[in-house]
Amino acid sequence: MVEGVDEMLEAMRTQLDAAETSMELDAARIFWIGRKGRLTAAMKSLGDLPEADRRDQGQRLNQVRRRFEGWLEERQRVLKAREERLQLESEAVDMTLPGRGPTAARLHPVTRVSRLLEEVFLRMGFALTRGPEVETEWYNFEALNVPKDHPARAMQDSFFVDLPGLVMRTQTSPMQIRAMEVAEAKTPLRIISTGRVYRRDEDATHVPMFTQLEALAIDDNLGLADLKGTLVTMVGEIFGARTRLRLRPSYFPFTEPSLEVDISCVVCGGAGCRTCKDGWLEILGSGMVHPRVLKNGGYDPHKVNGFALGMGVERVAMLLYGFDDIRLLYQNDLGFLQGFGDVIPSSRTVEEGRSS
Ligand SMILES: [Zn+2]
16 A cells, blocks of 8 residues: 555655765665665555556655655755865864974984084093095195005095095094194193094995094193093993993004904993904094104104094994994985984983982
């Protein structure tokens, strides 16, 4: 039997008015005029009616269908307009909100460690100097007692500039001579110099451009004990007070005697591991300033003496932060570099905690 047309219309209206989303509206459409919908079923059942009623009832059901479709369309318009308004509101830009700044800038790990080292030396009374990265061969080699035939001066080791007599400095040591000249042979002289140096070298532990820290002290009665005291202070401040020091005789053209300095491994504490192999890590070269170098700087080697040391800042950064490929520092991978943002070397944290 076909249900009452009025009841059907009322139920349709109620259902359409209650629909709050296009999905609910679609459900109402399927419920009434879908393939198995109630109105569809009523129209299909017309065939069961007596001939006389069929035409009459058929017209009424068609009217119901038209009205339903009209209402449906109207409700669709209302819902669509509402959805558009909501979307606009959610995407609206509030011009009065405070702006979002760029991600906080961070210092490159090498800059960080350079400053860390500089602070330690500044506290010990050293003054910070900076020197040119394009140097004369005199300052970079000869004044430092590096003779013409020294392997460091070969084409495969240095970057020479197209102007004769100039080279990209291979070390920060030229600043020793420059500082001595500025000091005009006055003592005491205590300077450090940090900066970029250049060598034709590249593998997991070498890059063509790296950073050195140089320290020079000149006075009338300095000895290896003063050098050692400076090293112990510096190593303790940077790597922690429990770090041990090992001095080995070595050779550098600009110092005599020369010492290679090792520290007990910061990874294993000296027991031996993959990083250190035998418990020790080489971190810098040092020695008493060669008399010829003092003379080249304008000092009288019979009246004064001095010590000097030089180290690679990247090497210290790698040890403090714990990675073993120096090239990572210069690949401009922000993810990697920012990972070291606020890391305080763990050995320092431990020792600072201990002393407080
Ligand atoms: Zn180790």
